[in-house]
Amino acid sequence: MTVSHDFYGVISPVLTPFNDDGNPDAARFVAHAKWLLDDGCMGLAPFGTTGEANSLGLEERMGLLDALIDGGIEPKVLMPGTGLCALSDTVTVSQHAVERGCGGVMMLPPFYYKEVSDDGLFAYYSDVIERIGDARLKIYLYHIPPVAQVGLSVELVGRLIKAFPDTVVGLKDSSGDWDYTKALLDAYPGFTIFPGSEIFLLDGMRNGGAGCITATGNVNARMIRGVYDNWETEQADDLQAQITALRMAVQARPLIPMLKAIVAHYRNDPGWRSIRPPFLPLDATEAQAGITELMEQYGFELKAA
């Protein structure tokens, strides 16, 4: 099995800022992405669940990817989300990412129809890969059943790896189900597996994982990076306990609005709280209470941008 190790370590999705008119703000987006790389992220996965990608239109999504690359971010560190409901839209967006030189794409299964078969999902990915027909395409499957509802069974992942060993190179596992993660790690050594939360970072590393791709990378990459860099040292468990506690505290409130509130706070830019419906921003008082709690109870340091 040929595998890609282009991505590893701490990778962050990228929150998507919106202007007062409700449209994506490319300038703030690029600035935030650059700051994430400065803060310790080793790759970026824009247009995931955290980035409200499925609230972004096709053109908006491709326009923002262009903005990142034209803004000076090395495309090799980018793993944009390109999995849409419709096969043809997935092809359009993935092809664009490949043509722009992205190191990989993170691809949801088609998620409108429920209880679809593994054979149907296999046919979907096969069709997408065949239509793109480009050896540069590197797919990281995106397994997030709590949101997408449609997930990828361990068996299906194996079939895809076997059929497309040079293309299906990894998986982001946002199931929150360690048994599933462990089953994948055990079944497919060499396949690049990222738990979708830093809560599983150390357990993942000790079992052959590649790092993590985590929403809280948007505000806490440096501490998460500390676990990654020290996972084989004596401090590892203590460091892991700290980032786990902080993660739990952040996600005690609605995660994406809370992350945006934190960014708005440390950048002193209230516009960062904007979010696209069906989400709503966190009320300012509630956001402040959450931030105070993070600082006072968890020693969270908000870094200036």
Place this chain on the structure above:
Amino acid sequence: MTVSHDFYGVISPVLTPFNDDGNPDAARFVAHAKWLLDDGCMGLAPFGTTGEANSLGLEERMGLLDALIDGGIEPKVLMPGTGLCALSDTVTVSQHAVERGCGGVMMLPPFYYKEVSDDGLFAYYSDVIERIGDARLKIYLYHIPPVAQVGLSVELVGRLIKAFPDTVVGLKDSSGDWDYTKALLDAYPGFTIFPGSEIFLLDGMRNGGAGCITATGNVNARMIRGVYDNWETEQADDLQAQITALRMAVQARPLIPMLKAIVAHYRNDPGWRSIRPPFLPLDATEAQAGITELMEQYGFELKAA
């Protein structure tokens, strides 16, 4: 409350045929749509769940709508599905439908993110309506929680009617939950409510419903129309029992593949069985068994196209 009664009676979604290359076949699509109108449908709702709309790309969806209208179908009888995950894509597709003169649009709530609030969904529909900013826009809400997972509460529907009485004029209810349908009918008299299956056609009519929008309209519009035309007569219950039995028999197999198999059979056109992943076509033997059963046990008459 101002309401629209532009749509009523038996309305059928429109199955989407695909060519051998997996792309939508506009010619077959238009021919089928015209045949549905000849077969008794009083309106068409292309690009719903049955039409595999969420497996169609943005351009494919708009191209097929253009094909229907350019092919001679009166746009006033069309209620295309235009609800996508992303606010901006929903606006693009809805605006196109309005500009082409469609009588209405059928709009899913945004369905990627789960457990969103009524306030968030209200904000979504408000934003969509404001961005389109066209008095010709007539929205039929599309409630299908078994598939979309995100549904529309009775209270939310009331808030939308109150805020946008000239725009939010109806609802397709594919919940399969008569209690929900009845609650809507009781709460909002004058609002145009279509049960999403002919199983509820007679119950709906007796409680102020507008007819039904039903997948099986693709193969059985004439019999369903018989119930609609005779709902106040003595035969109504018997006629309803027949269409209910037939519907149950059709949906005993995977519904969309089975409907495509029936169309392939009566048109003597095996290409009609093609379906886009993540769905798979029904195996030919299984399809034939299903069709034989419908004919022999239910007296189903397959009409020549």
